[in-house]
Amino acid sequence: xxxxxxxxxxxxxxxxxxxxxxxxxxxxxxxxxxxxxxxxxxxxxxxxxxxxxxxxxxxxxxxxxxxxxxxxxxxxxxxxxxxxxxxxxxxxxxxxxxxxxxxxxxxxxxxxxxxxxxxxxxxxxxxxxxxxxxxxxxxxxxxxxxxxxxxxxxxxxxxxxxxxxxxxxxxxxxxxxxxxxxxxxxxxxxxxxxxxxxxxxxxxxxxxxxxxxxxxxxxxxxxxxxxxxxxxxxxxxxxxxxxxxxxxxxxxxxxxxxxxxxxxxxxxx
Numbered sequence: 001x002x003x004x005x006x007x008x009x010x011x012x013x014x015x016x017x018x019x020x021x022x023x024x025x026x027x028x029x030x031x032x033x034x035x036x037x038x039x040x041x042x043x044x045x046x047x048x049x050x051x052x053x054x055x056x057x058x059x060x061x062x063x064x065x066x067x068x069x070x071x072x073x074x075x076x077x078x079x080x081x082x083x084x085x086x087x088x089x090x091x092x093x094x095x096x097x098x099x100x101x102x103x104x105x106x107x108x109x110x111x112x113x114x115x116x117x118x119x120x121x122x123x124x125x126x127x128x129x130x131x132x133x134x135x136x137x138x139x140x141x142x143x144x145x146x147x148x149x150x151x152x153x154x155x156x157x158x159x160x161x162x163x164x165x166x167x168x169x170x171x172x173x174x175x176x177x178x179x180x181x182x183x184x185x186x187x188x189x190x191x192x193x194x195x196x197x198x199x200x201x202x203x204x205x206x207x208x209x210x211x212x213x214x215x216x217x218x219x220x221x222x223x224x225x226x227x228x229x230x231x232x233x234x235x236x237x238x239x240x241x242x243x244x245x246x247x248x249x250x251x252x253x254x255x256x257x258x259x260x261x262x263x264x265x266x267x268x269x
Contacts, residue, residue: 007143007203010157011136014164015199019128022171023189027179037176038244039252041120044173045236046256048228054264056225064218072219076130076226081234084123118181120235121188125174125195127227132195133220135163136202143207160203165263167196169256173236 029036060069139160171192178188240249 003143003207004204007140007207008200010160011139011200011203014160015132015136015167015196016193017196018164018167019171019174019196020189020193022168022173023175023192025168026172026175027185027189034243035246037180038240038249040169040176041173041236041240041243042249042252043256044169045232045240046253046258047169047260048232048236048256049253050257050260050264052225052228052232054261056221056228060218060221060225062218064222069218069222072222073226073229076223077230078226079223080123080127080130080227080230083126084119084230084234118178118183120239121174121176121178121181121183121191123235124170124177124231125191127231128170128174128195129198130224130227133198133202133224135224136199137206137220139163139199140203140206140208143203163199177239
């Protein structure tokens, strides 16, 4: 089979497909409770935190110096914050065309308690998309590396499968707040799936380049780490705390962190 076709099918399945599967799993739970959504967001926060610390930032440090990594993490964080502000403004005021009216429906009211969940889902989808481009480039580079004589032929597929496993809870965490905010199932699952498209594009780019510029790759990974950190610290954890306050939330985050570590280190070692 042509290598480009192999890369396309592998990344489409583990990138787009796994995120869509996560969205379908979230939709299968009819009207999830605040507790269920809170625990899901906490669990996914743990998985994402492990990816940031033990995968993105760690690989960025290998490709770039400490100062560039720290700077680009901050830039990624701030850019995602600005994106959140824009989406939040759109979500809260898109139906408020006549500012003097006081007879808004629940979907038009800025303080209805639902828009923040929709914002979290959309910002997470955007951050996952940002994250998936350098991840796809890394997968493509792994496929290019395995094409060399004497190298393992299945390392690229293994890397994609590991990404696919952690994409499932990410797809659930994207769809769950959107569904809770009133979005239709097809829209919520579609948004989750679309956030995986950059994986395919990144994989093609990574494979075509073969040996990527280490400094450029380090910048991409660091920027993605900053974007993910904002979603974790500025959206998911505060939102989960508002939905349900319980010590089990910390346990859910820990379990997600441990699962993420297991997936990452089982792939790298």
